[in-house]
Amino acid sequence: MKISTKGRYALRLMTDLAIHKDDGYISIKSIATRQNISEKYLEQIIKLLAKENLVESTRGAQGGYKLTREPVEYTVGEILRVTEGSLAPVACLETDDNPCENCMDCVTLEIWQCVLDAVNKVVDSITLQYLVDKQREKGNCGCC
Amino acid sequence: MKISTKGRYALRLMTDLAIHKDDGYISIKSIATRQNISEKYLEQIIKLLAKENLVESTRGAQGGYKLTREPVEYTVGEILRVTEGSLAPVACLETDDNPCENCMDCVTLEIWQCVLDAVNKVVDSITLQYLVDKQREKGNCGCC
């Protein structure tokens, strides 16, 4: 039941962008240096966020990324779902395709649905702005 | 954020044992046949449950496994934690060793703690007896 580095890095990445939201476009290189994360790996993660329009970019010198909205308008849940795929504990709850026709009537699906709802409720109640505020007070260990 | 087959199989395995709780010792072979899960793999999963005394065993002919308590005395959370290790979304929340000393003061740890609490609350509120009752009405698809 682990969150992967993709989701965790995405949270740090977005928090970094939020903290520098008034500094124009921010390069991956500078984020990678500050956060001590591989540049090339960050590139792949931010691509996921760009595809869903959570961030926008320009190429070339002085290029980089910036948020498309105010930090208070993002939730942690949204960021995690874009990068992790889905927070569902089983594939059957992934949108679109229920691989098994009996699933709808299955005992355990009900449990996984409750777990998913509980997780979503938590992460959807926390905004990126909250992360920024808390980070300013507390810092970030980088390992979780 | 997926539950592995170990946890899912363990739930089916325990439900199977609960349904046959008055039939003496139940062999892995018969469970494997009914649930259509590899015998040898089930063996490894049930070993985890036996180690924590959720089930007891006897060897030899007519041997097998049975529950050590009434189905109503097990929670889904307990079964999952024994087989999955922990439901924590990050390693830093795993008991005993916090690998990073700054974690205690980290922004995101707080979030992961809330997620863990929410998940535990759900799975700890569902008993094995509930699974048995629902399974009798609804069945189990075997895929989640």
Place this chain on the structure above:
DNA sequence: TTGAATTCCTAGCAATTTTGTAGTATATTA
């Protein structure tokens, strides 16, 4: 107009974890 900086895109790969298999030793019962 040229060069530096930067995103964009694709492919691959090493390490780890998951999901099993296989074989043998040990115990129990009829």
Place this chain on the structure above:
DNA sequence: TAATATACTACAAAATTGCTAGGAATTCAA
């Protein structure tokens, strides 16, 4: 003593994760 089980250990295939590599396309500044 033969059949039936668990107990234990080791290994292996498959999938996923986490990351690396290289080059094309774009933009800006000197």
